[in-house]
Amino acid sequence: MPSSRKDFPLKTTKMATLEEVPLTVSGGGDSQDEAADTASAEGSSPSPKNSTPGSGQASLLDSGEDFEMLNNEDEEEWLDVLGNGGLRKKVLEAGKGLDSRPRKGQNVRIHLKTSLADGTVVEEEPNLSFTLGDGDVIQALDLTVQLMEMEERAQVQTEAKYAYGAMGSTAPSVPPNADLTLDLRLLEVTDAPDLELLTPPERIALADRKRERGNVYYQRGEYAFAVNSYGIALQVTESSSKVDISAQEEAELLDVKVKCLNNMAAAQLKLDHLEAALRSCVSVLAHQPDNVKALFRKGKVLALQGEYTEAIRDLKSALKLEPSNKTIHAELSKLVKKHSEHKGAEQAMYKKMLGNPSPAIPQKHRGKSSWSVSWKWLFGATAVAIGGVALSVVIAARN
Incomplete structure (x- = not known):
């Protein structure tokens, strides 16, 4: 029966058998030490004290309990946060109990020290504040701090994908694909402020911070996280x-909102979320009908949806506002060409659906037939005219 230590960092009284141990060893920096412990335990012989002849009682080592203690004691202290070995947490100093853990949406303040695998310290923040679950920090922090108790000190080992990923970071200085060790202490937990009670400058500053965090994610190519940050910023503005x-503060708040919507549309385009991107563009244009970025991106979305006529109209409107913009020129030229090709393909398809028309009549016969029809009409008209005159004469004579 497997233990529950993946969910709780507490030691269990259930000891694994020799056959179970290899299944419980998770990946990480301790795997080589554990392998050495395993080999040592398997190669050991029972101590005289615990193997008295005739006692009829197996030693602790034979029963597997000593093996568990030697091989898995350190492993029991680690919590595998995601169950894949990529993010692990160990309590170094206990906190004030489970009830003191922070919740998503609350603001926390922590002491953070970040080190590379070789022990090089790349960052130390004695008072780092952020909102849990908002994506203000790397995933490793967002996921593990909510598992900490007040005043708890913990060590976190994280793979690169939950930290700074393949791109690394310049501030702090973290190379690409670097696994990190984080030393954390939870200092303070407070409820997030009531948005309705924030002063206008506070709302503007908060929305702008969330927007800038979205920009960081966008530049890193993490577009889903960018959309999340922009969405949080929009909640603040709305x-x-x-x-x-004041009117000026309202204008500043609207400016932040428009920037968020434009950036969100760009991220949604990257994710191929066309309907969502279109809604973002329409929202911008509802506030600023001449917003070039919104017109341009709306045109791109409509083009991807096959609405070429409307897309060309929006791109022309954008180009009229910025005639020297080479990006708009290039996109419009490409779209006009694509629209022309699309129309040609449609015409060819319709002809194919209707079938090929009957062969054309040779020019010689067509000419003869045309003259024949003309003469027939001429003779017919003359006969009608003569008949009419004759009828008039007869009527006049009777009168």
């Missing part, structure tokens, strides 16, 4: 307020 706001 929330109702119980505090008076």
Whole structure:
């Protein structure tokens, strides 16, 4: 029966048998040490004290309990946060109990020290504050801090994909694909502020911070996280307020909102979320009908949806506002060409659906037939005219 240590970092009284141990060893920096412990345990002989002849009682080592203690004691201290060995947490100093753990949406303040695998310290933040679950920090922090208790000190080992990934980072200085060790202490937990009670400058600053975090994700190619950050920023800008706001502050808040919507549309385009991107562009244009970025991206979305006429119209509107913009020129030229090719393909398809028309009549016969029809009409008209005159004469004579 497997233990539950993947869910709880507490030691269990259930000891694994020799056959179970290899299944419980997770990947990480301790695997080589554990392998050495295993080999040592398997090669050991029972101590005289625990193997008294005739005692009829197996030693602790024979029963597997000593093996578990030697091989898996350190492993029991690690919590495999995601169950894949890529993110592990170990308590170094206990906190104030489970009830003191922070919840998503709350603000936390931590002491953070970040080290590379070789022990090089690349970052130390004595008072790092962020909102849990908002994506303000690397995933490793967002996922593990919510498992910490107040005043707890913990060590976290994270693979690169939960930290700075394949790109690495310049601040802090982290090379690409670097696994990290984080030393954390949870210092403070507070509820997030009520958006309705924030002053206009506070709302503007908060929305702008979330937007800038979205920009970081966008530049790293993490577009889903970017959309999440932009969405949080929009919630701040769109929330109702119980505090008076001046016209200038309202304009500043709208400016942040428009930037978020434009950036969100760009990220949604990268994710091929066309309907969502179109809604973002339409929202921008509802506030600023001459917003070039929104017109341009709306045109791109419509083109991808096959709405070429409307797409060309929007791109022409954008080009009219910025005639020297080479990007718009290139996109419009490409779209006009594609639209022409599409129309040609449609015409060819319709002809194929209707079938080939009957062979054309040779020019010689067609000419003869045309003259024949003309003469027939001429003779017919003359006969009608003569008949009419004769009838008039007869009527006049009777009268």
